[in-house]
Amino acid sequence: MRPIVSVYIAASVDGYIARKDHSLDWLDRVGGFGDDYGFKDFLSSVDTLIIGRNTYAVATTVPDPYPGKRVVVLSRQLDSVREGMELYRGDLKELLSKLHKEGAKHIWVDGGSTISQFLALHAVDRMTISLIPLILGDGLPLFNVVGKEIPCRLVSSQSYPSGLVQLRYETAEK
Ligand SMILES: NC(=O)c1ccc[n+]([C@@H]2O[C@H](COP(=O)([O-])OP(=O)(O)OC[C@H]3O[C@@H](n4cnc5c(N)ncnc54)[C@H](OP(=O)(O)O)[C@@H]3O)[C@@H](O)[C@H]2O)c1
Numbered sequence: 320m321r322p323i324v325s326v327y328i329a330a331s332v333d334g335y336i337a338r339k340d341h342s343l344d345w346l347d348r349v350g351g352f353g354d355d356y357g358f359k360d361f362l363s364s365v366d367t368l369i370i371g372r373n374t375y376a377v378a379t380t381v382p383d384p385y386p387g388k389r390v391v392v393l394s395r396q397l398d399s400v401r402e403g404m405e406l407y408r409g410d411l412k413e414l415l416s417k418l419h420k421e422g423a424k425h426i427w428v429d430g431g432s433t434i435s436q437f438l439a440l441h442a443v444d445r446m447t448i449s450l451i452p453l454i455l456g457d458g459l460p461l462f463n464v465v466g467k468e469i470p471c472r473l474v475s476s477q478s479y480p481s482g483l484v485q486l487r488y489e490t491a492e493k
Contacts, residue, residue: 322415322423326434326446327361328461329483335458336431341377349451349481356449356485362388367423369414369437371430372397373459375404389423393433411436435463443490446471452482 329346330336337343349356368385370378372394378384379401390404391414400406407414418426428437437443448461471488478484 321419322367323425323444324415324437324442325361325365325425325427326429326437326443326448327358327427328429328434328447329449329451330461331451331453331455331458333454333456334461335455336461337377337459338455339458341373341459343377345453345455346451348453349449349479349483352479352481354479354481356479356483357447361427361447365425365427367391367418367426369393369407369418369426369428369433371433374430374433375400389418391418393430412440412442415442431459431461432463434461435465438462438465438469438490439467441467441469445474446486446488446490448486448488450484450486452484 328336329349331345338345362385365388367389369391370393372392375392375394391407392400392404393407394400395408397406415426428434428443434443469490471490474487474489476484476486
C-alpha cells in the first residue's frame with residue numbers, strides 16, 4: 320500500500336502560516352492551555368517528512384526538530400542539508416514512489432509552497448488545519464495557487480478553550 324500523505328499545520332484565520340519574516344511567535348497565543356492539539360500523537364504516527372527549504376530553515380534553529388524521522392528537504396538552491404537529512408530536487412511523484420519503495424508508511428508534507436504542490440498532484444490524503452484565533456493581516460500563505468479543485472471531506476472539527484479550532488479533512492480522490 321502506498322504511504323499516507325498528511326498535512327498538519329496551523330494557520331491564522333486569514334490563512335497565513337508565518338509572518339513575512341518567517342516568525343511564528345503568534346502561535347504562542349494558543350500555548351499554555353495544557354493541550355498539544357494532538358501534535359504528539361500525529362508526530363508519532365509519521366515516519367517521514369518532506370519539507371520545503373523555508374520550513375527547513377526555521378525548523379533547524381533547534382538541534383533535533385524531528386527525532387527519529389526520515390527528513391527530505393526540497394530545495395533547488397541548497398547544496399547540502401544538515402547531517403541525517405536528505406536533499407531532493409526533482410519530480411515529486413517520483414519522490415513519493417521512491418519513499419514508498421524504501422518503506423515510508425506515513426509522510427508529513429510541510430511548508431506552504433510544498434503543501435500546495437502535493438495538493439496539485441492530488442497526493443494529499445489527510446489535512447489537519449488548526450485555525451489560530453487571530454487575523455495576522457499579512458504573511459506567508461497556507462495555500463499558493465493549487466490550480467485544481469479538490470473536494471475535502473470533513474472528518475472532525477474540534478474547538479479548544481484557547482479558541483483554536485482544528486479541522487480534519489480527507490482530501491485525496493481514490
Ligand atoms: N504555521 C505552521 O504550522 C507552519 C508549519 C510549517 C511551516 N511554517 C512556516 O512557513 C514558512 C515556509 O513556508 P513557505 O511557503 O515559504 O515554503 P516551504 O514550502 O517551506 O519552502 C519553499 C521552498 O522549498 C523549495 N521547494 C519547494 N518545492 C520544491 C520542489 N518541487 N523542488 C525543489 N525545491 C522545492 C524551494 O526552495 P529553493 O528556493 O531553495 O528552491 C522553495 O522556495 C516558514 O516561515 C515556516 O516557519 C509554518
